[in-house]
Structure formats: C-alpha cells, structure tokens
Amino acid sequence: MKNKIAVIGLGYVGLPLATEFAKQYKVVGYDIDQSRIKELLNYKDKTGEINLVDFRKVLKTKQNEFLAADKGLFLSDNHEDIAHSNIYIVTVPTPINDKKQPDLSHLLAASKMISQVLQKGDIVIYESTVYPGCTQEDCVPVLEKGSGLKYNQDFFCGYSPERISPGEKKNTLTKIKKVTSGSNEATAKKVDDIYKTIIEAGTHLAPSIKVAEASKSIENAQRDLNISFVNELAFIFDKMNIDTHEVLEAAGTKWNFLPFSPGLVGGHCISVDPYYLTYKSEKLGYKPSVILSGRNVNDQMGAFVASKVVKLMLNKDIEVKGAEVLILGITFKENCPDIRNTKILDVYNELISYGTKVDVYDSVAKKDEVRKELNIDLIEDYTHKKYAAIILAVAHEGFQTIDFQTFKSDSSIIFDAKSFINTKYIDGRL
Ligand SMILES: NC(=O)c1ccc[n+]([C@@H]2O[C@H](COP(=O)([O-])OP(=O)(O)OC[C@H]3O[C@@H](n4cnc5c(N)ncnc54)[C@H](O)[C@@H]3O)[C@@H](O)[C@H]2O)c1
Numbered sequence: 001m002k003n004k005i006a007v008i009g010l011g012y013v014g015l016p017l018a019t020e021f022a023k024q025y026k027v028v029g030y031d032i033d034q035s036r037i038k039e040l041l042n043y044k045d046k047t048g049e050i051n052l053v054d055f056r057k058v059l060k061t062k063q064n065e066f067l068a069a070d071k072g073l074f075l076s077d078n079h080e081d082i083a084h085s086n087i088y089i090v091t092v093p094t095p096i097n098d099k100k101q102p103d104l105s106h107l108l109a110a111s112k113m114i115s116q117v118l119q120k121g122d123i124v125i126y127e128s129t130v131y132p133g134c135t136q137e138d139c140v141p142v143l144e145k146g147s148g149l150k151y152n153q154d155f156f157c158g159y160s161p162e163r164i165s166p167g168e169k170k171n172t173l174t175k176i177k178k179v180t181s182g183s184n185e186a187t188a189k190k191v192d193d194i195y196k197t198i199i200e201a202g203t204h205l206a207p208s209i210k211v212a213e214a215s216k217s218i219e220n221a222q223r224d225l226n227i228s229f230v231n232e233l234a235f236i237f238d239k240m241n242i243d244t245h246e247v248l249e250a251a252g253t254k255w256n257f258l259p260f261s262p263g264l265v266g267g268h269c270i271s272v273d274p275y276y277l278t279y280k281s282e283k284l285g286y287k288p289s290v291i292l293s294g295r296n297v298n299d300q301m302g303a304f305v306a307s308k309v310v311k312l313m314l315n316k317d318i319e320v321k322g323a324e325v326l327i328l329g330i331t332f333k334e335n336c337p338d339i340r341n342t343k344i345l346d347v348y349n350e351l352i353s354y355g356t357k358v359d360v361y362d363s364v365a366k367k368d369e370v371r372k373e374l375n376i377d378l379i380e381d382y383t384h385k386k387y388a389a390i391i392l393a394v395a396h397e398g399f400q401t402i403d404f405q406t407f408k409s410d411s412s413i414i415f416d417a418k419s420f421i422n423t424k425y426i427d428g429r430l
Contacts, residue, residue: 002026002070003194006085008110010036010075012047012338013127013162014091016173019050020198022058022073026066029075030082037077046366048337049166083117087194088124090114090139091162095268095340100275102131104138111139115146118155123182125158125191129273131280132214135159136183157183158191159209161216166267167336177201181212220273221291226260227270228294231301234262234430238308244430245419261419262430264305264343264393265298266332271341302346305417305430309389310354312413312428318388321355326387328402329394330362330370330378334418337364344393345374347417359385364396389413395420 003025007018010031018029031037039045041061043052058073060066063081066074074081082088092106107128114124124143126135140151149155160180164173178199182188192205206212234244244262251257265271274295278288313320332342344360351358361382362370370378386409392399395418404414404425414421416429423429 003087004028004085005087005089006030006082006114008082008088008090008114009092009106009128010040011091011093012049012166013164014089015040015045015047016050016164017089017091017127017162018073019055019058020173022071023054024197025071026069027058027071027073028082028085029073030079031075031077034077037075040075046337047166049164079113079116082114085117086119086122088114088118088122089127090124091127093268094128094130094272094276096272096275102134102276102279104130104134107134107139108142111142112146115143118143118147118149120149120154123156123158123187123190125160127160127162129161129216129220129269129276130159130213131217131276132210133280134213134276135209152183152187156187156190157209158187159212160191160195161212163216163219165269165333166338167333174198174200178203179206179212179215180204181206181209183209214277217273217277220270221277221294224265224270224274224298225291225294226258227263227265228297230260230262231265231304232297235297235300235304238304262301263418264301264332264347266341266343267338268340271295271298271343299343299346301430302343303350305347305391305393305415306350306354308428308430309351309391309413309415310356312415313389316411316413316427318411318413323356323388324385325351325356325358325389325391326382326385327351327358327360327391327393328362328382328399329364329392329396330360330374330376331365331394331396334395335364335397337366337369339365339370339373342374345376347391347393348376356389359387362394362396363398364394387412389415392416392418392421392426394418 005021005025005027007014007029010029018027021027060072090110092110095103097103163176178195180192180195180203182191192203195203237244274291278291281288330344359379361379367378383406414426416426419429
C-alpha cells in the first residue's frame with residue numbers, strides 16, 4: 001500500500017518534514033493552531049525553516065486536487081482530514097512546566113486525536129523529543145485506549161528524533177543522518193525505509209525505540225554540559241581577571257581539547273531536553289548530579305552577563321541607576337526568530353533590577369510575539385540615542401557590520417556576549 005502520511009504539528013520540525021515527504025507521498029499537514037495554517041496557506045512561514053519554492057511546488061490548496069493527486073501537501077486544522085492516513089508522524093512541542101518537569105500535554109493530546117482515526121496496520125512515529133520509555137509507556141496506552149486496537153498486533157509505533165537546529169542553513173533536514181526505530185523488526189525496517197527516501201545523509205536504525213529516544217536526549221544533554229563547563233570557567237576567570245576566550249584559544253591548540261565557548265543557553269532544546277532525561281532518571285531512583293549541575297550553571301549566565309556589564313559601567317564611573325542600556329538581539333539563537341526560553345530575558349530583567357532603562361532591538365524576532373511572550377516592546381531604531389552600555393547578545397548576521405559610533409558616546413560600554421565583534425571595539429566579553 002502506498003504511504004499516506006499525516007504530520008501532526010507544523011512548527012520548526014513538522015513543516016520541513018511534511019514538505020520533504022510531500023515531494024514523494026500524499027501528506028496531510030495538521031496543526032491545531034488555525035493561524036499557523038492560515039499563514040502557511042498564504043505562503044508565509046514565521047519559522048523561516050523551509051524553502052518557499054519547494055513548498056509552493058508541493059502545496060495543494062484545494063482538497064479535491066489533493067485527493068486526486070498521487071503526492072503533495074494538504075494543510076488543515078480539521079482533525080478529520082488526517083483520517084485515512086496510514087503513517088502518522090507526531091512533531092508537537094515537548095516543553096517543561098514551572099517545576100522543570102516534562103509537559104507531555106501536547107504529545108498526549110496528539111496521541112488521543114490519532115487514536116480516534118487509527119486503523120489496523122497503521123504506524124505512529126514520534127519525532128518530538130522525549131525521555132527514554134515515553135513512547136511506549138505514555139503514548140501507546142493513549143493510542144490503545146482511544147482506538148480499541150492492540151499495540152504491535154493491530155498498530156505499530158516508531159521513534160525518529162529530529163536533529164535540525166533552527167537557523168542552520170547547511171545542516172538541514174535531509175543533510176543530517178536520521179536515527180530511526182520501530183516497535184518490532186518489520187516496523188523498524190518500514191520506518192527506516194520511509195526516512196531513507198528523503199534523508200540524503202542516510203539513516204541509523206537503532207535497535208529499539210528506547211535507544212532512539214535516549215540517543216536524542218543525550219545529544220542535547222552533552223552539548224549543555226560542555227557549554228556549562230566553559231561557562232563555569234567564565235565565572236572563575238572573571239574572578240582572576242583573565243579573558244576566558246584567550247585561555248580557550250591557548251588550550252584549544254591541544255589536539256583533543258573540545259572547542260566550546262561560554263554563552264547563554266536558551267531555546268526549547270538544549271535548555272529543556274536534559275530535564276526530560278533527569279526526570280526519568282529520578283523516577284527510577286537516581287538523581288543525576290552532573291547533568292543538573294550543568295543546567296544550574298547555565299541558568300546563571302544571564303545574571304552573570306548583566307553583572308559584568310554593570311561592573312564595567314562602574315569602572316568607568318557611569319551612573320548605573322537610570323542609565324540607558326541597549327541590548328542587541330532577543331532571540332535564543334542567531335539568524336532565527338525563535339524566542340522560546342531566550343536567556344536574554346534574564347539579562348534584561350537583571351539590568352532592570354539594577355535600575356537601568358533597557359531598550360531591546362532585534363530585526364529577526366517578531367515584534368508581536370516578543371510583546372506577547374516576553375512583555376518587551378522591541379525598538380525600531382537604535383541610532384537615535386547615545387547609550388551608556390550596549391550589549392551584543394545575539395550574533396545575527398546584520399549585527400556584524402554595525403557602526404557603533406552612531407549610537408555610542410565616548411564613555412559607552414560595549415559588551416560582546418557572543419564574542420563575534422573585533423575586540424578592538426569592545427570593553428568586555430564573556
Ligand atoms: N525546533 C527545533 O530545532 C527542534 C529540533 C529537534 C527536535 N525538536 C523537537 O521537536 C518537537 C517540535 O518542536 P518544534 O520546534 O517544531 O515546535 P513548534 O512549537 O515550532 O511547533 C509545534 C507545532 O505543533 C502544534 N501543536 C501543538 N499541539 C498540537 C496538537 N495536539 N495537535 C496538532 N498540532 C499541535 C503547534 O501549534 C505548533 O505549530 C519538540 O519535541 C522539540 O523538542 C525541535
């Protein structure tokens with residue numbers, strides 16, 4: 001039987017995936033957010049993750065045309081439209097709650113919806129990042145309950161974690177080797193074969209769903225920990241009046257020294273996924289000390305950046321209370337509009353707590369979203385004031401060619417939190 005795919009959740013992960021599959025298969029892209037479907041039907045993608053030319057080629061805006069075609073993408077916010085698919089791929093968010101514990105609500109809601117249309121022989125593949133065991137222990141019971149079907153007898157599951165990094169233009173979906181897995185040998189092969197048809201870099205078939213889930217959670221935990229080590233070095237060397245980057249440059253001349261730089265760790269992957277792993281570990285009776293202490297260090301970086309800037313201001317006899325400060329960049333990552341868990345908010349809040357007046361400029365972020373999610377009104381123009389301190393917080397391409405003379409006074413502080421500006425222009429960095 002020809003694969004008819006439904007992709008559930010059309011965000012950073014789901015939309016590129018649906019677009020790629022639609023070059024070869026019939027794909028229904030479903031999202032509960034009506035405004036997201038509307039935006040996409042107007043050929044606009046707020047995530048900036050897809051090639052709009054490819055997207056236009058595969059998109060079928062009329063349902064009858066889609067039904068008659070043998071491939072293409074149909075977008076819908078009506079869950080009835082996903083019925084009659086035989087492969088369901090779940091790409092919904094897996095955030096953490098206020099207690100930094102996994103919030104599976106989107107994942108379970110999507111599973112429940114699929115369970116209403118699930119038929120014998122169907123495969124449900126999860127791509128959302130989860131902890132080891134989540135697919136089979138949390139999602140499968142929901143699928144079974146809603147469908148009345150039996151797991152691994154009537155329907156089957158797969159897990160294939162997504163590895164894209166938002167804003168990354170070179171290592172995109174098809175260029176990254178994809179880990180695949182399935183609930184039994186035959187399903188694992190089917191899942192692997194499906195991905196092989198779109199992933200140029202090839203696939204790695206993991207021996208079980210649990211292994212595939214675990215592999216994803218450690219990829220991000222490893223990166224988080226490596227950064228936490230250099231962030232801790234930044235705290236230590238600050239006390240010693242040593243430039244951390246100069247130390248890293250010297251140490252980096254050894255063949256096996258790993259190249260990581262200190263920085264703010266935000267976003268909804270690296271700063272969130274480790275909590276999925278630690279949650280499950282704690283449930284099983286082991287409190288992970290290394291992973292959690294890395295998280296703890298990384299969460300202190302926003303306050304550290306603000307304190308460094310304030311110290312530099314005091315050293316130049318700049319009155320901190322009431323000082324005008326400019327933050328350049330609010331997104332969690334360069335050249336990407338994603339503001340989820342941006343740690344620049346910590347820098348902003350800390351600077352406000354010192355009594356400074358803070359402006360934030362970011363031409364990549366979406367103004368309305370920043371207002372709604374972070375309660376910050378982005379400024380349109382940063383050249384109309386002379387700021388006492390300027391913080392380069394995100395290395396957007398557009399910031400690399402900035403002429404600082406236009407908006408700095410002679411005594412202004414320039415702090416480079418990303419170490420991407422020539423050091424001759426700056427007063428401090430992480
Ligand atoms: N963004 C990344 O770079 C990235 C990389 C690797 C893995 N992941 C993982 O992939 C998953 C998705 O992340 P994302 O960045 O694409 O999220 P996203 O927020 O960009 O998109 C998720 C989409 O799912 C929709 N949605 C939520 N609940 C739904 C439901 N019940 N039914 C249908 N649609 C629903 C939302 O409206 C949204 O459009 C997460 O688990 C994330 O950790 C993300």
